[in-house]
Structure formats: structure tokens, C-alpha cells
Amino acid sequence: MKKSLLMSVLLAATLAACSNNAVKEKPAAPVVESSKSSQTSQPSAPAKEETASTASAVQTEVSVNPLKDPNNILSKRSIYFDFDKDEVKAEFRPLVEAHAKYLVANPNAKVIFQGSADNRGSREYNLSLGQRRSVAVKKAVNVLGAQDKQIETVSYGEEKAKDCKDETCYQQDRRVDIVYENE
């Protein structure tokens, strides 16, 4: 997940570099990623990205993208749960509210909530539990104005869980990951 996120940032940075500086085929080095982003901080058009696959759209996204700014709460993407529970805990309210606000402000943005469970108990029950968790996050952002059509929920159950032996490890697997479209 993290890897693909990084890859898409790199790709976006490459595309932005190409379109903006009209440099042909210049390979983007990872180290220049942040400087490229700051160079392109002035969006060329205010248009919302209807077709996110075009270079300019990606460039727009990259240049103003609060989702990837490590100083922005929106860059935090995981909500953790207690064993056999699907309630969103109070400590994650600010995170949920920030993403809800972002979805309201960006009605074309689409997000997937990916629910997971630790690997104890039954795979089928954990699949359902992961689903309940993703739906719990969906309901929380729905209440704050995010629309159904922006949100997809999916459960991996315990299928992506690590081979854990202690609670510190288990709790990492009991979570919902927030993944935006085209990330």
C-alpha cells in the first residue's frame, strides 16, 4: 500500500515535471519530488479533475494535494479498532472529520475504506468484522456530509494480517485504511 502510494506520488511528480517544464523524457529522481511539487504550486487551472488520467489533472492534484502533505492530518490514513469491535474510537474523531471535510469540499473525490481484522478467530467472521469497520467509518463521514457515491467499502478480513504473536502486533491489523481513488 505504502509502496504504491509512493509510486503514484513519483509518477505524478514525473508527469508534472514533464508537462510543466516541457522537458522531454527526463527521468524523475525521487529526491527532486518535493522541489518539483513546490515549483508547481500554482495550479494552471482551477478545474476539478474530471479525468484524473490526464497529466494536467494529476499535476493539479499533486501541486495542492493536502492528502500527501505529511504535516496535514489528511495524510494519516489508518483508524485502529479494539478486538471484536467496530466502533470508531474518540481518538480517531479528528482524523475522520478531516477526511469528511475533504470529501465534502471535493465532491468528485472518491475514497475506499478497506477494513481488516487480526488473524485470530474465524476468517469468515473476520471478513464480516472488517466490513463492519469500513461501514462504521463510512457512516461517520456520511453524517458529516460525504456522499454515498464518493465512498466504497471493502473488507480484507484477516487475509492481509501479519503473523502476529502479541497485542501490539494484533492491534496494527485491526484497522480501516483510507485510500483515495487513483492513489
Added chain:
Amino acid sequence: MIKNKFFLFLLLLLPTLGRAELTLEVVGGAAQQIPIAVVPFSSQAGSTQLSQDNISNVIGADLRLSGLFRVLETRGVSSQPHTLSEVKYSDWTAIQAQALTIGSLESLPGNRLKVSFRLLDVLKQNQLLAMEFNITPAQQRATAHRIADMIYEKLTGEKGVFATRITYVNKENGRYSLQVADADGFNPQTVVSSKEPLISPSWSPDGTKLAYVSFEKKKPVIFVQSLVSGQRIVLANFKGNNSAPAWSPDGTKLAIVLTYSANSQIYVINADGTGLQQVSFSNGIDTEPEWSPDGSSIYFTSNRGGGPQIYRMPAAGGEAKRVTFEGSYNVSPHLSTDGKLLTFIKQTSTGFKVAVQDLATGQVQTLSDTSQDESPSFAPNGRMILYATNVGGRGSLAAVSVDGRVKQRLKDTGGDVREPSWGTSQN
């Protein structure tokens, strides 16, 4: 012979296909094991069978694995009978055998074999069984399992399960493969394989099809695949998750779980994917449906009362009654074929364990000495429960008898094995 060698060669070549055979070993045993001698079958067929495929070896291994037999060493015995007239009962009472199995293998025209076997009562000095089989060389293991089943049934009064099959998912080198193997782990066949998870295989009652859940479409979808033709259909690919398939006893319908209404609920669908009907209606998770053998009820896991517990409802839907009451986490219900026993996974202070509940008395017994148990299912004769557990950080299979005395476990195969289900007899 050539075929066997070629198969071994394939095994060496293709470890990545997950065809490594599972070898079970038995730990513990029944309080009173029946001492039986299995004399190596004579072979006028000039057979140079691999020792593991030798019919008498397979019979002995099956009986030993059941935990109900003590298979005696026969090599030191001076007489090695193959026919009734060669039997000297005093040789067998001397090593305290109560039962004796003898037999032979003969070549027949057309590359066929005649297998003859007899089961003898050493104390009463009489014949309990005598049988002949006309088989192809490839059917030797299957025939050995059938003979072991006959011996088992004659001496214990219960049906044997050596000629049945199991299914399980093997994860190896980042690939999942759904496999079907003989009950002793031999002859594994890959049914389907995928880079994405495969879970919850379920046998059709006649043993010719498997329903299972595949994540190959990036979300759980239920398939039904024929083990005869290999063809498969999408049984359920509705919005959300499609999972936990369970065949009705008559094989015409399946109970499945959908998150169509956001929350996992139980539906019944025809085996061809038509006629979807919701049967459970709750605000909690309802999953892991399991039909009663008479088809009238569906047992399932639900957290409608807080933690997950096992409930029962009429198969057409209706009021659900709670079935498990001990402990705060009971999941994965499976019933014995006589409908009298329920096995499930119970969270205890020492981990997640296989438990069995007598449905008439409500009495619960925790059976396993492992602690990360999942996916229990009964052998067709109701004596053993096959389940998945974790050994050394990897998924493994184990089995335990319903009285907890006999424990079988899988020898380390290097793979990560999970989601077992015990099926019916081979066709």
C-alpha cells in the same frame, strides 16, 4: 510403476505448484487400541511398487492414524501367510494380535490386478472378511483405503473414513491454491490457484463440486466448481462481499453471506445462482451458515447479542435461538452427520480452540491442545474433527477425535495450509 516415478519426478520439479503431499502423524490414541497384524501382501505380479504405495503399508498406516489400532510389527514372525491355509494362529497369538490381515496381488490380463484380502479373528480362529478386487494399477492406494475402511468397520462397528477426501488451501510463494487430497494427505490435486486469497471451500453433498470464495476480482466472490469437469460458475457476485457458502443437504441450494445491505446477512440461493432470498435479518453480523443434516435449520455465527455466538434458525428464515452460551466468543459452527454434535471454535483463556457441544445436553468440551485453531469440520463418520491451526508461524492442519484422545497433526510441509474441510467418500 513408471507412473509413480514420473509423479515423484513432477513433485521434485514443481514444488511451487503446491503439490507437496501432506503427511499426517498420530499423537496419542484410544484408551484401548485393537492389536492387529497386517502381513505384507504377496505379489505374483512381480510388483516393485514404491513402499509407500504398497497396499499392506497403506492399510497399516490408515489403521494406525485412526488411533484405534495398534499395528504390530510382523517382520519377526516366522510364518508370513498370504492364503487361509498358510495361517498358523499360534504365531499370531504369540505376538498378542487379536486380528490378522493377509492378502495377495496378482497380475491379470489387460494390465489389471487382482487384490485378495482376508481379515481373521486370531482368538476365535475364524474369518471375518474376505474380498477380491479387480483394479487398475493406479487404483492400488484407493483400494487399500477401501480395505482399511472395511477392517475398521468390522472391528469398531463404525464406518471408516480412509477412502474420503479433504480440501484445504495451501499458500506457498505468494500463491493460494485450493487443493483436494485423500484423507491421508496423498494425491493432492489443485482445483484452482490465484494470487489473491481463497477461503471457505465447501463440499457439495455428493462430493463432485466445491463452492469457495475467491478474492481474484479484488473482492470476495463465490464460485462453484465441478471436480469432474473442472468447469466453474460464479454463484454469487453481488454488490459487497459474497462469502461463506454452505450446501443444503440435498445439494439444490446454498446458504451464503452477502453484505448487500452493508451488514453481513445470510441468504439462500439455488445451486445455479438463481432464486436469491434473504433469510436472516439482524443489525449484527450473521455469517458462517451451516445446514442441519435434515435441511430444516441453519446454524450460524452472529454477534447480535454482543460477541459472536452460534445460533439456529429455520432454514426458510424465522426466529433464531442461541445455541452456545459458554464464553464470549464462539464461531465457525459445523455439525456431525447425525446432527447430534456441534463443533466450533471457542475463545478460551489459553487461545482459540476446537470445542464440541452435545446438542441434546448442551455439554461443551474443549478438545484441542493447540491455540490458534480455525475452520473445524467433522469426518463423515463423526469420530474425528479436522481443523486448521498455527505451528511455528505457519498454518497447518490437525485433527482430533471427538473424545479428545486421538490427535493427528500434519508434518511440516513448508507451505502455509489453512481452511480445511472434510468431504465424503471418493467416487
